[in-house]
Amino acid sequence: MRLIRKIFTKSRSPEDGIFFDTIEKILGFAPITLDIYRKAFTHRSSNKTDENGNSINYERLEFLGDAMLSAVIAGYLFGKAPYGDEGYLTKMRSKIVSREHLNELGKDLNLIQFIESKVPVHHFGDNIHGNVFESLVGAIYLDRGYVYCEKFIQKRVIVPYVDIARLEGKVISYKSLVIEWCQKEKRLFHYDIFDDNGIDGQRLFGVRLSIDDKVIAKARATSKKKAEEKASQRAYFAFQEKMDKK
Known part of the structure; x- marks a missing residue:
């Protein structure tokens, strides 16, 4: 050296x-x-x-x-x-x-x-x-x-x-976790994506995640993928006890 x-x-x-x-x-x-x-x-x-x-x-x-x-x-x-x-x-x-x-x-x-x-x-x-x-x-x-x-x-x-x-025990994709659980439990799920310019005019993407026709979580992020993951994480915490028993 x-x-x-x-x-x-x-x-x-x-x-x-x-x-x-x-x-x-x-x-x-x-x-x-x-x-x-x-x-x-x-x-x-x-x-x-x-x-x-x-x-x-x-x-x-x-x-x-x-x-x-x-x-x-x-x-x-x-x-x-x-x-x-x-x-x-x-x-x-x-x-x-x-x-x-x-x-x-x-x-x-x-x-x-x-x-x-x-x-x-x-x-x-x-x-x-x-x-x-x-x-x-x-x-x-x-x-x-x-x-x-x-x-x-x-x-x-x-x-x-x-x-x-x-x-x-680390989760690398909450979206994958939510989808896997919904499919196993035969629950209907849907990600509704829409443009959201936000307060400062920055282009953001909004996501509503519905399970069995009920909105479970919402999120915003700078990309569709990030917004979906964030909404999925919130949904996971809402159903964590049930999902962890899968």
């Missing part, structure tokens, strides 16, 4: 030096190819291209990081839960790498501070945090290989957050 720092220090600009030092603290080891990490935080709105006209942004690294996260988490669960079948392992992995959890990880590391974009940061939705966390993992894999990638995931994901006993 000292050799890498020494070589990099000779040619780096003050700006590169600050970026290098900050990234090193997050990773726990020194990056080798700094440009890979810059790409990991470049939003498509920057409209950057390489010499061949290919877009330079974090989306390909996000794809790679998603795959690496899944592989490392799958290997961890395979060893830690020898009693779990394929369905159990898949469900547990989904809980660990859920979009909600990845967003929390990105926020905890304040990765949004590095975003290069022509769009103001406050215009991004929460998913930007999880997206750049995945792209960072992809950058680590390209820069330092699988061992360092696994090391980072162990340090930043598995050790502080993965508790198998707790995760077994």
